Amino acid sequence: MEENINTPAKRILLVEDDDALASVYVTRLQAEGFDVRRVANGEDALSSALSYRPDLVLLDVMMPKVSGFDVLDILRNTPETANLKVIMLTALSQDSDKQRAEALGVDDYLVKSQVVIADVIDRIRHHLES
Numbered sequence: 781m782e783e784n785i786n787t788p789a790k791r792i793l794l795v796e797d798d799d800a801l802a803s804v805y806v807t808r809l810q811a812e813g814f815d816v817r818r819v820a821n822g823e824d825a826l827s828s829a830l831s832y833r834p835d836l837v838l839l840d841v842m843m844p845k846v847s848g849f850d851v852l853d854i855l856r857n858t859p860e861t862a863n864l865k866v867i868m869l870t871a872l873s874q875d876s877d878k879q880r881a882e883a884l885g886v887d888d889y890l891v892k893s894q895v896v897i898a899d900v901i902d903r904i905r906h907h908l909e910s
Contacts, residue, residue, distance in 0.1 A: 789815040790908050793834035795825040795851065796869075797843045801892075805838070808897050814904075822846025826854055829861045835908055838900070841870040841877070849880060856885045865907045869900060 792809055796802040797820045809816045817832050819825050823845045829837060837855070841848035848868055855861040867888040868881050878889045888903050 789813055790836070791815045791817070791832060791834040792904065793825065793828055793832055793837045794818040795820075795822065795837060795843065795848065796840045797821060798840075805897065805900075808901065809904075812901055820844075822848065822851040825851050829855060829864065830858075834864065836865040836867065836904060838904070839866055839868050841868060841872050841881075849884060852881065852884045852886055867900075867903055867907065869895075 792814045794802060794805055794809070794816055796805065796818065799820075802818050802820070806816050806818050817828060817834070819828050821844045825837070825839065826846070828834075839848045839851060846854075848870065852866055852868070855864055855866060865887050866885075867890060868886050869890045869892060870877070871892050873891045873893065881889050887907050890900060890903060
């Protein structure tokens, strides 16, 4: 599929409190042609979801202030963000955590230790095209 020159870049909101990891993701996502905004906690994620209007949120679970589960819950229950694509990217590998995310309406659940960045990019593209 060819990109139209006039098509604005898809916006990704990266919610990650680990600066080193966030830096790697921002650099790679930008290299892949995405417009990326990174925030480091759930509170900022919620305000940015409304102001930045991302096409997809890449959401960490364990964060200061507001957890990723709470962010997802609030996004799904806010009319302006209810249909936003959300991929959780987390260190939590328990089935119970994945089930909780699915019950809250996550689009995808990726465990950091089980994926490489190329896998994450593939999942992002998959959800943005669907």
